[in-house]
Amino acid sequence: MLQDDAAAPAQPEGWAEPVATALLVLADGTVLEGFGIGATGEAAGEVCFNTAMTGYQEILTDPSYAGQIVTFTFPHIGNVGTNDEDLESLDAAPASGVRGAVIASAVTNPSNWRSSRHLDGWLKARGIVGITGVDTRALTALIRDRGMPNAILANDPEGRFDREALIAKAATLPPMEGLDLVPPVTSKASTTWGETSWQHPAGYGSRAAGEGLKVVAIDYGVKRNILRLLAKAGCDVTVVPATASAEEVLALKPDGVFLSNGPGDPAATGEYAVPVIRALLDKKVPTFGICLGHQLMGLALGGRTVKMSQGHHGANHPVKDHTTGKVEIVSMNHGFAVDPSSLPDNAVETHVSLFDGSNCGLSLTDRPAFSVQHHPEASPGPQDSHYLFDRFVSLMRETKSSNA
Numbered sequence: 001m002l003q004d005d006a007a008a009p010a011q012p013e014g015w016a017e018p019v020a021t022a023l024l025v026l027a028d029g030t031v032l033e034g035f036g037i038g039a040t041g042e043a044a045g046e047v048c049f050n051t052a053m054t055g056y057q058e059i060l061t062d063p064s065y066a067g068q069i070v071t072f073t074f075p076h077i078g079n080v081g082t083n084d085e086d087l088e089s090l091d092a093a094p095a096s097g098v099r100g101a102v103i104a105s106a107v108t109n110p111s112n113w114r115s116s117r118h119l120d121g122w123l124k125a126r127g128i129v130g131i132t133g134v135d136t137r138a139l140t141a142l143i144r145d146r147g148m149p150n151a152i153l154a155n156d157p158e159g160r161f162d163r164e165a166l167i168a169k170a171a172t173l174p175p176m177e178g179l180d181l182v183p184p185v186t187s188k189a190s191t192t193w194g195e196t197s198w199q200h201p202a203g204y205g206s207r208a209a210g211e212g213l214k215v216v217a218i219d220y221g222v223k224r225n226i227l228r229l230l231a232k233a234g235c236d237v238t239v240v241p242a243t244a245s246a247e248e249v250l251a252l253k254p255d256g257v258f259l260s261n262g263p264g265d266p267a268a269t270g271e272y273a274v275p276v277i278r279a280l281l282d283k284k285v286p287t288f289g290i291c292l293g294h295q296l297m298g299l300a301l302g303g304r305t306v307k308m309s310q311g312h313h314g315a316n317h318p319v320k321d322h323t324t325g326k327v328e329i330v331s332m333n334h335g336f337a338v339d340p341s342s343l344p345d346n347a348v349e350t351h352v353s354l355f356d357g358s359n360c361g362l363s364l365t366d367r368p369a370f371s372v373q374h375h376p377e378a379s380p381g382p383q384d385s386h387y388l389f390d391r392f393v394s395l396m397r398e399t400k401s402s403n404a
Contacts, residue, residue: 025151220273274296
């Protein structure tokens with residue numbers, strides 16, 4: 001509920017006014033009251049909204065949300081509980097890129113055969129501050145009109161808040177522009193990956209390494225299901241930190257390089273990532289990028305990225321693939337976009353958003369490389385975009401055959 005300075009109407013005798021145990025304090029001084037869930041304390045970040053009706057656990061563990069507070073437009077969050085399998089961050093420890101969660105309805109007891117924990121306890125264990133009882137429709141409309149604001153999300157079971165101090169703190173938070181948020185979410189060392197997609201009733205599968213195409217995945221905040229689909233497509237995947245040099249990547253003798261998703265301003269991450277990507281493209285190593293990886297490829301080509309007003313966050317976004325003429329329903333999570341007018345002549349726009357016409361994909365005419373802004377592994381369509389992994393495999397095989 002929005003803070004209102006007008007005099008409240010008289011309440012019936014015996015009425016106990018609910019005490020707000022959580023506040024979402026926007027940088028412009030707007031205060032939204034609600035009820036705390038998850039971890040107590042404060043969380044600071046940029047507030048965005050996500051329109052997905054399912055997948056809240058994957059959203060809350062997606063490293064691309066580092067530095068952000070996620071508002072769920074779907075009201076019934078938590079009704080299927082949580083489990084130990086549907087995590088997207090590589091680090092299974094209680095940590096997440098998400099700073100906080102804003103939910104409309106109170107969280108009910110879970111009802112799902114895979115559930116092992118109530119959302120409230122799961123949020124507490126991962127240190128994620130949450131608030132329920134918020135008019136998320138009003139907050140979404142505010143973001144659409146004014147852009148994604150910075151905010152402080154505070155949770156105190158006793159409802160003790162210094163509102164003026166929280167307003168002042170929210171007003172001084174740095175903008176997302178210029179923030180490199182990759183270091184906290186990238187891998188600390190190189191690892192191999194062999195897990196494949198989930199299948200009922202066996203769960204996640206695995207494949208033995210040694211016979212597939214060698215793929216080096218540069219981890220800017222990679223999601224597990226991306227790696228699963230690479231492994232399912234027949235790739236031997238090695239994950240390396242975001243700071244890996246071109247020499248370190250090439251020393252692994254990859255058949256292809258994958259540029260992962262991730263958080264923050266791509267121009268800031270590009271300070272160290274772009275020279276590496278340029279060197280790999282110059283070597284004509286087959287390259288596939290997703291989300292932040294797509295934006296970094298655009299920067300490596302000499303293009304530029306721009307901050308979006310409200311970004312794209314959801315599992316219901318229509319994107320057209322110009323190479324096939326088909327429209328895909330995709331999952332998206334990004335607050336920056338590649339400016340297609342800034343790309344060189346050897347970069348072809350392959351995908352475009354049918355919501356706002358923004359760039360959602362590119363490929364190169366003189367090198368074996370392509371990238372997309374959306375998340376083809378997230379299966380909202382349900383599997384409209386899985387062909388992109390096969391496209392990457394075909395590109396690697398064609399390049400390997402021509403170099404033989």
